[in-house]
Amino acid sequence: MTRTAAIIGGGVIGGGWAARFLLMGWDVRVFDPDPQAEAHIARVIDNARRALPGLTDRMMPPEGRLSFHAALSDAVAGAEWVQESVPERLELKRKIYQKLQAHADPDAVLASSTSGFTPSDLQGCATTPAQIIVAHPFNPVYLLPLVEVVASPANPPELVDRAQAVLRDIGMHPLLVRAEIDAHIADRLLEAVWREALWLVRDGVATTAEIDDAIRLGFGLRWAQMGLFETYRIAGGDAGMRHFVSQFGPALKWPWSKLTDVPELDDALIDRIADQSDAQSGAHSVAELEQIRDTNLVAMMRALKWADWGAGAHLNAVEAMRPSAQPDITRPIVTVARAVPLDWTDYNGHMTESRYLYAFADATDRFMELIGCDAEYIAKGGSFFTAETHIRHLAEAHAGTAIRVETTCLGAEGKKMHLFHQMFAGDVLLATGEHLLLHVSLETRRAAPPRAPVDERLQAIAVAHAKLPRPEGVGRAVASVGDIAAQPG
Numbered sequence: 001m002t003r004t005a006a007i008i009g010g011g012v013i014g015g016g017w018a019a020r021f022l023l024m025g026w027d028v029r030v031f032d033p034d035p036q037a038e039a040h041i042a043r044v045i046d047n048a049r050r051a052l053p054g055l056t057d058r059m060m061p062p063e064g065r066l067s068f069h070a071a072l073s074d075a076v077a078g079a080e081w082v083q084e085s086v087p088e089r090l091e092l093k094r095k096i097y098q099k100l101q102a103h104a105d106p107d108a109v110l111a112s113s114t115s116g117f118t119p120s121d122l123q124g125c126a127t128t129p130a131q132i133i134v135a136h137p138f139n140p141v142y143l144l145p146l147v148e149v150v151a152s153p154a155n156p157p158e159l160v161d162r163a164q165a166v167l168r169d170i171g172m173h174p175l176l177v178r179a180e181i182d183a184h185i186a187d188r189l190l191e192a193v194w195r196e197a198l199w200l201v202r203d204g205v206a207t208t209a210e211i212d213d214a215i216r217l218g219f220g221l222r223w224a225q226m227g228l229f230e231t232y233r234i235a236g237g238d239a240g241m242r243h244f245v246s247q248f249g250p251a252l253k254w255p256w257s258k259l260t261d262v263p264e265l266d267d268a269l270i271d272r273i274a275d276q277s278d279a280q281s282g283a284h285s286v287a288e289l290e291q292i293r294d295t296n297l298v299a300m301m302r303a304l305k306w307a308d309w310g311a312g313a314h315l316n317a318v319e320a321m322r323p324s325a326q327p328d329i330t331r332p333i334v335t336v337a338r339a340v341p342l343d344w345t346d347y348n349g350h351m352t353e354s355r356y357l358y359a360f361a362d363a364t365d366r367f368m369e370l371i372g373c374d375a376e377y378i379a380k381g382g383s384f385f386t387a388e389t390h391i392r393h394l395a396e397a398h399a400g401t402a403i404r405v406e407t408t409c410l411g412a413e414g415k416k417m418h419l420f421h422q423m424f425a426g427d428v429l430l431a432t433g434e435h436l437l438l439h440v441s442l443e444t445r446r447a448a449p450p451r452a453p454v455d456e457r458l459q460a461i462a463v464a465h466a467k468l469p470r471p472e473g474v475g476r477a478v479a480s481v482g483d484i485a486a487q488p489g
Contacts, residue, residue, distance in 0.1 A: 003026050003027070003081075004026065004079045005017075005021040005027070005029070005082070006076045006079035006082045007030045007085065008032075009087075009113075010034065010040060011085060012044075012139055013085045014041075014083070015040055015041040015043075015044035016044060017113070018041055019045045019047075019048035019049075019141070020142045020171070020172070021064065021081075021170060022066055023060060024060070025062060026081075027065045027066075028066050029067050030066070030075065031072045032068075041066075047140070047294055048143075049400060050294065051342060052142050054340070054341030054343070055301055055302065055305070055315055055341075057338050058337060060339065072099055076103050077103060079108055080107075080166070081109050082100060082108055082111065084096055084097070084110065084111065088114060088116060090117055090124075093117070093122055094122065094126075098127070101126060101128055102127075108131065109159065109163045111132075112132065112133070112136075113135065114134055114136060115136055116183045117134070118150065118180040118181070118182065119134050119150055119152035119180060129152070130159065133151050133152075133155055134151075134184070135167065136184055136187075138186070145314050147167055147174050147175070148174075148175050149163060150184060151176075164176065171318050173314050193215075198273075199263050201273055201276070202272075219231070224300060225304055294342075298341060329464045330464050330467075332406035332422070332468065333367065333408075334404055334405070335362070335407045336362050336423075338402075340355075340397050340403060341399065345399045351397040353393065356393065356431050359403065359423060360423070360431075364407075364419060364437070367407050367419060371458045372454045373454050377451075384417055384450075386435055386437050387436045387437060389433065389434070391431060392432045392473055394432070395429065395430045396430075397423075402426075403424065403425055404424050405423050406422045407420070407421050409465045410462075414449055415448060416437070417436075417437040419434070420473075422471060432471070
């Protein structure tokens with residue numbers, strides 16, 4: 001059964017929430033009286049469709065339905081989750097919650113995107129304070145997994161648990177804040193850096209571009225994968241954090257920063273910041289910068305995914321929670337089902353040739369897992385090595401294209417395993433990959449027969465697949481020019 005979320009306020013954050021829920025298979029209802037809300041959310045969702053599927057190596061759920069509603073009551077009726085993302089004015093938010101509770105289901109979670117107010121602030125005039133919590137995300141909501149969850153004593157533990165479960169279900173990482181505190185955790189850290197940066201610009205010490213370079217070419221890269229404390233633990237050398245604090249702790253008393261002072265944001269300072277910012281990145285529109293940001297985030301998070309670290313470890317954990325269906329061995333086995341990531345495309349705008357091999361290698365790995373040649377088996381000294389590969393490129397695939405690979409086992413004789421992969425986008429055949437593999441003893445690094453039960457499972461699939469029609473293209477060598485011209489696409 002499709003679940004429903006209501007989004008109240010369709011700005012940058014509300015639009016990001018709409019995209020996150022929608023692409024995770026939820027129906028989404030939006031209420032925003034701004035006549036530009038639909039156009040703005042459409043752009044955010046287009047960005048999400050371009051970027052989000054590339055973070056997962058599995059197929060995402062079918063997209064939910066998006067609808068816009070002129071009446072708040074229509075938007076929230078029957079919704080399981082209501083996300084409020086209206087401007088940061090406490091009086092406005094309280095009025096919204098009074099209206100929400102008159103129409104929302106009594107069991108619905110009412111969550112605020114507020115970056116500064118506490119749940120108790122929001123619950124002040126509410127008829128049912130227990131429903132209202134804080135779920136503070138980060139932009140772009142559809143890519144960044146962190147969401148700060150803040151509860152008050154009025155919120156029952158079961159509601160807080162249910163809220164965290166929903167957020168995990170849509171691929172986010174709920175960080176439960178231990179106490180109600182203005183600006184929560186992350187924004188307090190951001191404000192400290194922002195405040196100091198304003199002073200550096202105000203005093204003429206650095207430009208906006210120089211400050212951004214200091215972050216993105218230096219400590220920002222360290223923070224992206226290890227955070228603050230783990231980074232400083234390493235800085236302490238073999239003695240770790242205790243040595244770091246003893247060595248650099250006294251410097252905290254030196255007047256290096258102005259964290260408790262605020263520069264006056266007069267017209268001169270605002271003009272200086274705006275002018276420098278325009279000179280720094282004004283060659284790109286905001287819409288172009290959004291796509292550049294998303295492309296870079298996907299690339300970095302995919303690198304961390306490979307390393308199983310930081311945000312990448314979170315993405316791997318999300319994938320591991322989604323069970324894989326058991327295959328029907330009487331048919332070609334679906335071994336890959338995913339979208340083409342942004343970093344799989346080349347200068348021609350379609351999937352680069354090395355990534356076809358990458359996808360087919362993933363298909364082979366999945367097939368190996370299915371027959372029992374998994375990490376445990378490999379750790380005991382057996383595996384399959386690829387001896388020969390032939391790939392045909394038949395049609396283009398672009399970023400975001402949903403692809404699947406169907407694998408047929410053409411034979412399993414002694415040490416040999418013969419696989420044929422077919423890559424599809426819908427019903428369109430994009431490519432085929434034919435692979436001959438040898439089972440190898442990792443102790444001798446020589447070919448050796450697979451052990452039971454791997455050999456038994458492999459033989460069972462080979463026997464079942466021998467009854468299938470032989471796929472077109474099996475046994476092909478490099479095609480002639482005439483043969484290529486006759487191919488589809």
